Amino acid sequence: MPPHGGFDPERLLAAEAARRQHLPPESLLPDFLYRRDETLIDYGCGAGFFTIPAARYLxxxxxxxxxxxPRMVAATTERARREGLPNVAGLVADGDVPALPPADAVLMANVFHDLDDPDAVLRRLHPLLQPHGRLYLVEWLPVPTEMGPPLAIRIGPEALAARLEAAGFEVRRLFRDPYPFYRVLAGPV
Structure with a gap:
């Protein structure tokens, strides 16, 4: 997750319409959420870009x-409250993964490249998934773009797949779109 103070929730909310043009959350949810009664962990939820559509879907x-x-968690849970979505719970997790009931899916959207110790996070997430669970990652392609994180911290699909496999996940599918993103669907081995 980005470092404290790395992003401003208001700025993220203001940019959400533009972000949707490149990465519409609603169209991606069926890639990793298979039933309407599942449990999702949105790891690095930001201001709720994926959390809110996922709560509507689930x-x-x-x-x-x-x-x-904590500002991101507050922004997300306040949005959920305003929209009448009682199925959202917010947790502040500073580099650790809190003990939660097993989840059907974990989402990490544009988060992996910002983690201090991404391999440790993957190892901590592994036991939080049901045996049939899915880990879904969205990341920036390691190519120059006008927006997004610095090129130096981006990770390519093959390198990410290798790190997932080293942490005990099996890559089930690689989506090479929508540009300039790619997506990886993985599950516990």
């Missing part, structure tokens, strides 16, 4: 919104 499920920045 009408009989639950979404745990985790972020190291």
């Amino acid at each position: 009408t009989g499920g639950r979404v745990w919104a985790l972020d190291r920045d």
Whole structure:
């Protein structure tokens, strides 16, 4: 998750319409959420870009919104409250993964490249997934773009797949879109 003070929730909310043009959350949810009663952990929830659409989608499920920045968790849970989404719970998790009930899916959208110790996070997430669970990552392609993180901290699909496998995950599918992103669907071995 980005370092404390790394992002401003208001700035993220203001940029959300533009972000949706490149990465529409609603169209990606069926890639990793298979039933409406599942439990999702949105690790690095930010201001709720994926959390809120996922909570709408999971009408009989639950979404745990985790972020190291308490402002992000507050922004996300306030959005959920305003939209009448009682299935969102927020947790501040500063580089650690709190003990939660096993989840059907974990989402890490544009988070992996910002983690201090991404391999340790993957190892901690592994036992939080049900045996049939899914880990879904969205990352920036390691190519120059006008927006996004510095090129030096981006990780390519093959390197990410190798790190997932080293942490006990099996890559089930690689999506090479929408540009300038790619997505990886993995599960516990």
